[in-house]
Amino acid sequence: MNKRIITLCYRKIIRPNAALPWDKMVHGDSYMEFKMQAQNFSAGTPYTSYAQLLQHFPNAQKLTGMVTPSVTGYVQQLGGILPEILNTLGRRFLRIRSFQFEIINSDINDRDKHVVAINFFSEPLIWHDTINNYLLVSSHNTETPNDEDAEALTELFQLQPYLNIHSVASPQPLSKGEGL
Amino acid sequence: MERKNFLKSLVIGAASASAIIACKKDGVSNTDTSTGTTTTTTGGATTTNGCTVAPDETEGPFPTHTPASYVRSDIRDDRTGYKLTAKLTVVNHNNNCNALSGLLVDIWHCDAAGNYSEYGGTTMQSTNYTSVHFLRGRQTTDSTGTVTFTTIFPGWYSGRATHIHVHIYSASGTSLKVTQIAFPEGANTALVAVNGYSKGMSGYTYNKSDGIFSDDTAGIEIATVTGNTTDGFALSINLAVNA
Numbered sequence: 001m002n003k004r005i006i007t008l009c010y011r012k013i014i015r016p017n018a019a020l021p022w023d024k025m026v027h028g029d030s031y032m033e034f035k036m037q038a039q040n041f042s043a044g045t046p047y048t049s050y051a052q053l054l055q056h057f058p059n060a061q062k063l064t065g066m067v068t069p070s071v072t073g074y075v076q077q078l079g080g081i082l083p084e085i086l087n088t089l090g091r092r093f094l095r096i097r098s099f100q101f102e103i104i105n106s107d108i109n110d111r112d113k114h115v116v117a118i119n120f121f122s123e124p125l126i127w128h129d130t131i132n133n134y135l136l137v138s139s140h141n142t143e144t145p146n147d148e149d150a151e152a153l154t155e156l157f158q159l160q161p162y163l164n165i166h167s168v169a170s171p172q173p174l175s176k177g178e179g180l
Numbered sequence: 181m182e183r184k185n186f187l188k189s190l191v192i193g194a195a196s197a198s199a200i201i202a203c204k205k206d207g208v209s210n211t212d213t214s215t216g217t218t219t220t221t222t223g224g225a226t227t228t229n230g231c232t233v234a235p236d237e238t239e240g241p242f243p244t245h246t247p248a249s250y251v252r253s254d255i256r257d258d259r260t261g262y263k264l265t266a267k268l269t270v271v272n273h274n275n276n277c278n279a280l281s282g283l284l285v286d287i288w289h290c291d292a293a294g295n296y297s298e299y300g301g302t303t304m305q306s307t308n309y310t311s312v313h314f315l316r317g318r319q320t321t322d323s324t325g326t327v328t329f330t331t332i333f334p335g336w337y338s339g340r341a342t343h344i345h346v347h348i349y350s351a352s353g354t355s356l357k358v359t360q361i362a363f364p365e366g367a368n369t370a371l372v373a374v375n376g377y378s379k380g381m382s383g384y385t386y387n388k389s390d391g392i393f394s395d396d397t398a399g400i401e402i403a404t405v406t407g408n409t410t411d412g413f414a415l416s417i418n419l420a421v422n423a
Contacts, residue, residue: 022243032353033248036284039355040347065299069313073246083235090236 002170005140008094008122009166010082013104016112022083026074031114033070034106037063042108049113050106068101071118075099082120085163087155088134094157095123095139121166126152133159248318250286254330255317261292261332262374263412266403268361269326270348273420279325280423283356284349287329288316292377294337320351333374333413338383341390342371348421356421362393362402370405370413 014023014030034050041053041060053060075096082094100119107113124140138152268285271277290296297314315334319327336342344361363371365386375381387393393401407413 022241025243025245029246029248035353036286036347036349036355040358043355043358062299068299069250070248072249074243077241077243077246079241083241086235092235092237 004127005124005169005171006127006137006165007097007124007167008085009164010085010094010120010122011102011117011162011164012084012120013115013117013162015115022074022077026071026118027114027116029070029074030067030101030103030116031106031111033067034063034103034114035108037066038106038108048108048110050103064101064103067103071101075118082122085157085160087157093155096120097123127168128152128154131156135159250313250316250318252317253319253328255287255315256331257297257314259291259314259332261335261377262409264331264333264415265412266329266331266344266415267326267417268329268346269324269416269418270321271325271418271420273422275423277418277420279321279323280421281321281323281325282351283321283325283421283423284318284351284353285321285327286316286318286347286349287331287344288313289331289334289344290337291315292332292335294335294379333370335377335379336384339385339391341385341387341393343390343392344415346419348419350423356423357419359419360392360401361415361417362387362390362396364402364405370407373409 014027016027018024018027038050038053038060041057041063042048045056047053047056050060050063053063078096080096081092082096083092085092085094087093098121100121102117102119104115104117105113106115125137126140127135127137129136134156136154136156138154266287268287270280270283270285272280288296291314297316299313315331317329317331319329321327334342334344342363346357346359346361347355348357348359349355363369365371376384387396387402396402403415403417405413405415
């Protein structure tokens with residue numbers, strides 16, 4: 001099949017009942033920051049939920065960016081590897097290039113309403129093949145042109161909920177004589 | 181902005197998303213009552229609802245508590261200007277103006293050219309995430325009710341006198357006071373010495389004409405500012421809150 005360059009997006013949703021230490025810290029710290037920053041919009045109004053603030057104050061869209069600094073330190077602690085996505089050997093392999101924090105629901109007075117997501121975007125991958133619902137990929141190294149005959153080290157992983165192919169590009173095939 | 185649209189589409193999709201896949205024997209399927217969606221473990225990874233399956237490799241990463249990247253004393257990042265050391269002391273108006281320790285104090289102001297930083301920070305490439313919010317910072321008041329920031333003397337923009345924004349919160353994040361700090365004006369003041377950086381002072385709005393400070397006839401919002409352009413300036417002000 002034709003090789004394509006893809007990036008993946010994994011949307012990790014973090015709810016109030018999160019059990020893992022990392023998730024708990026992200027939930028707690030992002031809630032504290034939401035509560036603090038949201039009061040810039042809610043002061044003098046009866047509104048306390050994120051949805052109400054967005055509905056009445058278009059500017060409240062800025063809250064996502066205002067709350068992001070509360071989680072950047074935790075994303076850094078992942079060391080650039082996404083913990084959730086494993087290859088068929090049960091190993092983590094997916095390198096994170098960037099992330100985008102997202103507030104799904106929240107309320108200044110109710111921590112149990114606070115649900116957020118972190119969208120992780122992967123480094124570019126070469127999509128070699130699809131086997132059932134598994135994708136065969138290798139890391140896309142932009143510095144060396146991908147020689148048709150060269151051996152690539154690949155990862156096989158399963159398509160799963162909350163994992164999306166975020167972008168796709170078809171590299172120009174080498175014309176005859178080029179790259180020799 | 182394509183990212184924005186992408187995120188919007190995510191949010192719309194989230195309202196109706198229902199993810200159901202077959203469980204492996206180490207997978208558990210749970211229905212989340214709050215959203216009605218069903219989530220499962222897949223490929224041995226972890227998912228929501230307290231269902232945890234460890235990957236088959238060495239444990240880690242081990243998270244440690246990390247304060248928001250707003251928490252810093254030096255808020256200059258890459259901004260240049262005359263150094264300003266700002267000392268803010270928070271006192272309790274309800275209790276003989278005694279110092280209040282353990283409060284969170286956020287400050288933010290514009291750079292020498294009169295521009296504010298935007299909130300942002302979505303890239304993983306840079307290790308210094310704080311550069312996306314230059315001239316914004318947070319500190320916790322010490323036993324004397326004081327926080328200290330290292331910054332630059334703020335510039336100015338049309339329609340406003342030079343100012344620093346302050347938001348004071350209780351330790352649990354409840355807003356106690358939103359205010360602004362004004363600067364002294366007249367001969368021998370820092371304002372005159374800085375002279376609006378490269379803008380000059382033509383078209384400058386002075387405190388008496390400023391929409392925020394003009395009603396402060398007693399001058400309680402005006403800080404004490406000493407120093408010079410060579411050694412930098414020192415700002416100090418007491419801020420009273422009802423706590």
